[in-house]
Amino acid sequence: MSEIVLKGIPAAPGIAYGPSFILDKGEFIVPKRSISSSEIDSEIARFEEAINNARREIHNLKSKITQDMGQDHARIFDAHLLVLQDTTLLNGVITGIRDSKSSAEYVFFNVIKKFVEAFAKMPDEYLRERASDVSDISKRVLKHLMDESKLHDLDSLQDDLIIVSHDLSPSDAVSMYNKKIKGFLTDIGGRTSHTAIIAKSLGVPAVVGLKDATLRISNQDYVIIDGQKGLVIINPSASTKELYTKEQHKITASLEKLDDLKTLPAQTLDGKNIAILANLELPSEIPAVLKYGAEGIGLFRTEFLYMNRLDLPSEEEQYKAYSQVAQEIKPFGVTIRTLDLGGDKFISSVQIPKDMTPFLGCRAIRFCLERPDIFKTQMRAILRASVHGKIQMMYPMISGLGELRQANAILNQVKESLRNENISFDEDIKVGIMIEVPAAVMTAESLAKESDFFSIGTNDLIQYTLAVDRVNEKTAHLYEPTHPAVLKMIQKTIDAGHNEGIHVSLCGEMASDPLLAFLLLGMGIDELSMSAASILIVKRMIRSIKLQDAQHTSYEAMQLVTGQEVEEFIDLKLRKFLPS
Amino acid sequence: MSKIEKDLVVLNKKGLHARPAAFFVGLVEKFDVTVTLANGSDVVNGKSIMGILMLGAVVGTVLKVTVEGLEAPVAMEEFEKFFSKQEEELIV
Numbered sequence: 001m002s003e004i005v006l007k008g009i010p011a012a013p014g015i016a017y018g019p020s021f022i023l024d025k026g027e028f029i030v031p032k033r034s035i036s037s038s039e040i041d042s043e044i045a046r047f048e049e050a051i052n053n054a055r056r057e058i059h060n061l062k063s064k065i066t067q068d069m070g071q072d073h074a075r076i077f078d079a080h081l082l083v084l085q086d087t088t089l090l091n092g093v094i095t096g097i098r099d100s101k102s103s104a105e106y107v108f109f110n111v112i113k114k115f116v117e118a119f120a121k122m123p124d125e126y127l128r129e130r131a132s133d134v135s136d137i138s139k140r141v142l143k144h145l146m147d148e149s150k151l152h153d154l155d156s157l158q159d160d161l162i163i164v165s166h167d168l169s170p171s172d173a174v175s176m177y178n179k180k181i182k183g184f185l186t187d188i189g190g191r192t193s194h195t196a197i198i199a200k201s202l203g204v205p206a207v208v209g210l211k212d213a214t215l216r217i218s219n220q221d222y223v224i225i226d227g228q229k230g231l232v233i234i235n236p237s238a239s240t241k242e243l244y245t246k247e248q249h250k251i252t253a254s255l256e257k258l259d260d261l262k263t264l265p266a267q268t269l270d271g272k273n274i275a276i277l278a279n280l281e282l283p284s285e286i287p288a289v290l291k292y293g294a295e296g297i298g299l300f301r302t303e304f305l306y307m308n309r310l311d312l313p314s315e316e317e318q319y320k321a322y323s324q325v326a327q328e329i330k331p332f333g334v335t336i337r338t339l340d341l342g343g344d345k346f347i348s349s350v351q352i353p354k355d356m357t358p359f360l361g362c363r364a365i366r367f368c369l370e371r372p373d374i375f376k377t378q379m380r381a382i383l384r385a386s387v388h389g390k391i392q393m394m395y396p397m398i399s400g401l402g403e404l405r406q407a408n409a410i411l412n413q414v415k416e417s418l419r420n421e422n423i424s425f426d427e428d429i430k431v432g433i434m435i436e437v438p439a440a441v442m443t444a445e446s447l448a449k450e451s452d453f454f455s456i457g458t459n460d461l462i463q464y465t466l467a468v469d470r471v472n473e474k475t476a477h478l479y480e481p482t483h484p485a486v487l488k489m490i491q492k493t494i495d496a497g498h499n500e501g502i503h504v505s506l507c508g509e510m511a512s513d514p515l516l517a518f519l520l521l522g523m524g525i526d527e528l529s530m531s532a533a534s535i536l537i538v539k540r541m542i543r544s545i546k547l548q549d550a551q552h553t554s555y556e557a558m559q560l561v562t563g564q565e566v567e568e569f570i571d572l573k574l575r576k577f578l579p580s
Numbered sequence: 581m582s583k584i585e586k587d588l589v590v591l592n593k594k595g596l597h598a599r600p601a602a603f604f605v606g607l608v609e610k611f612d613v614t615v616t617l618a619n620g621s622d623v624v625n626g627k628s629i630m631g632i633l634m635l636g637a638v639v640g641t642v643l644k645v646t647v648e649g650l651e652a653p654v655a656m657e658e659f660e661k662f663f664s665k666q667e668e669e670l671i672v
Contacts, residue, residue: 079602082629089630115630124638126594133598134630 003236008210009476010230011191012199015248016162016183017224017241020217023165028142033103043097047104050144055084057140076133083137089115105145112138117220135219162225164217168195169344176202183225185213185232190476192459192509194344199227200512200531201281203288207232209476258536262293266539272547274521276539277332277529279507283321286328289532293539296332296390298529299455299507300325302378303345312350312374318381326389333390335455335529336382337434338407339374340364340396350374359463364397369406379414386426394432394455399439401446408450432502436460441489444496454497455529458508462486480563481510487519487558487566494524505529514541515567518574521547522554545577583648584656588663595638598629600662605629607658613649615659 035043062077083089089111096107112134119131160180166187168176176198186195189208199206205227217223217234224233224244233240266276277298278289289297305313305321313321325334341350342363350371368375382393395407411431418425432453435441437460448454458481463470465485468478480486490506497504505527510516512534518541520528528538553573557566592600608615608626615626619641624631626645637643643663647656 075599075602078606079598079629082602082605086628086630088625088628115634118634122636124595124636126597127633127636127638130598130633 003240004216004234006207006210006213006216006232006234008185008207008213008230008232009189009191010206010227011189011193011196011208012184012204012206012227014183014203014205014227015225015244015251016205016227017222017236017244017248018160018162018182020164020185020219020221020223021159021161022214022217022219023163023168028109028139028146030105030109030142030146032106035097035101035103037101040098040101043104044094046145047093047097047108050104050141051084051090053144054137054140055081058084079133080137083134084141103145105142108141108145109138113220120218120220162223164213164223165195166214167193168198183227184208185210185217185223185225187211187213188472190470190472190479192462192470192479196509197279197281197531200509200533201279201285203533255536258540261536261539261543262291264539264543266295266542268521268542268545268547268550270546270548274525274542275505275527276535276542277335277505277507277527278532278535279529280325280334283324283328285532286325290329292532292535294332294532294535297325297329297334298505298527300334300336301340302337303340306339306341307345312377315377315381315384318378319384322382322385322391323388326385326391330389333392335392335394335432337394337396338365338378338382339368342367359460359469365395365403365407366397368395369403369410372410375407375410376414379411380418383414383418383425383429384423386429387424391426392430392432392453394434394453396434396457397436397460398433398447399437400443401450404433404447404450434507435493436464438465438489441493444493445499448496448500448502451502453503453505454493456490456493456504456506456508456525458486458490458506458510461489461508462510465489481513481516482519482557482566482570483563484558484561484566486563487523490520490525491523491558498524503527512538514538514578515570515574517541518545518550519554519557519566519570521545522550522552522557541574541578545574549573549577582650582652583646584652585644585646586656586660587642588645588660590637590639590641590643591664591666593639593666595641596632596635598633601629601632604632604659604662607662608655611649611651611655611658613647613651613655615648615655616646618644618646 058077058080062074066074092111093108096111097104100107116131116134119128119134122128160182162183162185163181164185167189168184168186181202181204183204184195184199184206186208187210189195193208195206195208205225207225207227207230210232213232221234224236266274275295277296278294279299280289280297281301281304305318322336342361343359362370382391385391398404430452432455433447433451434455434457436457440447459470462479462481466478466483468475470479494504503526506520506525507529511528512530514537517528517538530538553570557569560566560569590596605627616623617626617632617635619635619637622635624635645659
């Protein structure tokens, strides 16, 4: 079988290889379950019963097809029936249950998997396709062995897999944490799609915008992901595998070198300190975040508390989550972003009307102002948690002073009622806003007067400035962080903030690219917040350059007229300073 | 008790795939014999459809067919007929 190479958009760096798992093809997920010695006989009986039931089904199907379409078409079912009475298979499973003391479904699934893999490797195409016959039969049996509702349960995923999916929704993402996932491939999406965010926070590679990866890749195909170049190699040859194994060793080795930087400050050669913080999705990620040497959480996305559930999280539950993060991140602080729903993020507990253009619709702060009940609950939880550590709060998607004042008015009500109830909170809690809408940039001077800090959300700011849908792979090439319009937006925001003496940080994907971070440094950014896995590589850049050089470079870059010119120019400049 | 061994060539254009394999297993079961098929070092039971499919026998493959049992001679005759067919339609 010859290897196939697909080209997509690199969304998270690294190299991974392993078997693929197609998320949306209705593939079954069979978890490992151990049984005791006394259960062996009943487990075998259960298996035999499932086989008998499956046989009965096939018999019925066969007579139906014979009636409807004639005997010829029904003949394939003879083969299916024979598979289900095949002694090699049946004895293999029965012995397996006895020897491994594992559940019938798990042993059966693995025995079948070996057959399917063997078929898939056959040089003859016709025989190779028998793999699908065998999977078909196995699904029939598994349905009798397992609870139907659990057949597609992502929580049961076991192996180290490469996830292949049309797209990855933020709620799929929640199921992905704490799993051994080696990488992600998606048909759609751009550099800042959720797939990229998840992959980076798990520290695994991702390639997105592959168009038809879910059709070209079959379940259990061996694939290599090249997250650097945005390539996917299906069924790679031995020499390709070797090449990538070497490449991966190189990457691991250079990452190990970066390890030494963990405890060192992010300080430029001429003594300027830049705070590097981490973006956080779930409280459980904190140990990983600290491992990479983050100096706090610059963006805690709270949507994940609201996802994959039918009800809204209670004040108490949120209070616990926020307190936990505040305590565990000490002595550093955490910036909590209030609920940013809508756009492409939805929850089951609240009906959000589907807008024609969701990114321009009732999302983020607009939704919260519409639903003060939900907003107030979250604010109460954040305020109450603020006594347990250093917490800042920020509103997403502010588009003008009016919205900021409305949000703050609600905040003041919440503070007042807490005071009345004698519940303590940090009276000096800092409240900032995300700058991610061009209108906010254009009115940054007045916003700065009433905000404690700015945090530039470049993922959305670029999308809105360039009118480019960031999830659409057809417009992905237009999504240019170095576009002069984007750079001017960022510069204006930084200057407006500094004129009012407030901190300006940046928490988009842009921060995690050393090249772009170099430019941002020169533009005067105070803080960078990024996926934890990118921290060390950015720190290495910071420790290798002088702030003065970054300033000169960014000044010159701002005079250039296209995104590509800017990118090539910074690349050239940075090469001079960075160790290779 | 006799044992017969013969090298037979797969002439079916699509190889020994699911349906012909199923047919062959059905044939084996008609006789009181044990049958093994070997493709090089891969040896499988003639009653195991999975085993036969795993041989990956495409058109032109030479299989060593071993038949053991009282009915071995008559069974082998039937198997030779089966292997001589080129089209699926002719063997059903």
